[in-house]
Amino acid sequence: MGEVILMIEIFDVRDKMEDLDEAIMVFWKQWGNQGNFKFYQDCIMNACHPSHDLPRFYIAVHNGTIIGTYALLRNDLISRQDLFPWLACLYIDLRFRGNNLGAQLLDHAARETEKLGMEKLYLCTDIDGYYEKKGWAFLTTGYMFNGEAAKIYEMAVDRKDKDNV
Template sequence: MEIRDVQDIPERFNDALELFWGYWGQEKNKPFYEQCMKYANGPDGIPRFFVAIIEGQLVGTYALLRNDINSRHDLYPWFACLYVKDEHRGKGIAANLLRHGEVVAQSLGFKTLYLESNLDGFYEKLGWIENGITYDPFGNSSKIYEKVLEEIK
């Protein structure tokens, strides 16, 4: 498996867009995802969008974002959009994508990485610590997880 920044594989941009939007998007917000991904890699290195590729097939995604559309704008970067196609689950791909995101964020000079989720047990097994609650614009809440990146070897 290889993990590639979408900006580095322009010939696969539309495939990556379809994968991100197809799982995370809604009927009318494809242009939102397209612009987010097209204009990625700002002055601080984020946002960034990555895909996991196995034998030429895009099988998973993640992004590093300034904000994951939540109420905690004081925290960043956010690890977001973690997705692995159903037929590739249970193979450690999600954990590899998560570790890749940690390394990329650390290489960009960030000391802590955040994510939001209500999934129990998965992130804790990988060294993430639950640290609070965040809210989305629709009134839903999620747990905040953080990972201190200085601990990554």
């Protein structure tokens, strides 16, 4: 059998305002908890202002349904405010995993970071093995506000114009 290619479109939420409420729900259901819906709503709604460079929230859409997310943030690890931007909220609906969609979102994030004129992208995670396979390099261990350790990864973003600056 041949490989099935799943077609998705990736949108900045601010470019798809008709899906804003659904996008907020998807982000919150995956990453939030019972007590912080307003946090996600406020953050995503305020990120939709056209003059803001960050944060940005992205959705992956398949057949009109949001099946994935990611965000670019100024900070995702309070103790490391010297590093930015951060990739956060990478998610693919369980029913669609195994179709290389996470890699598509990571590639999209790298292109968006490059468009913002930045040379590196960071993330923190407790996942082993996934990001290394996608070209990310372990940078160091960081610490959450509660003292828990988190692995920090970085990825260099290819900037074609860096020699012409």
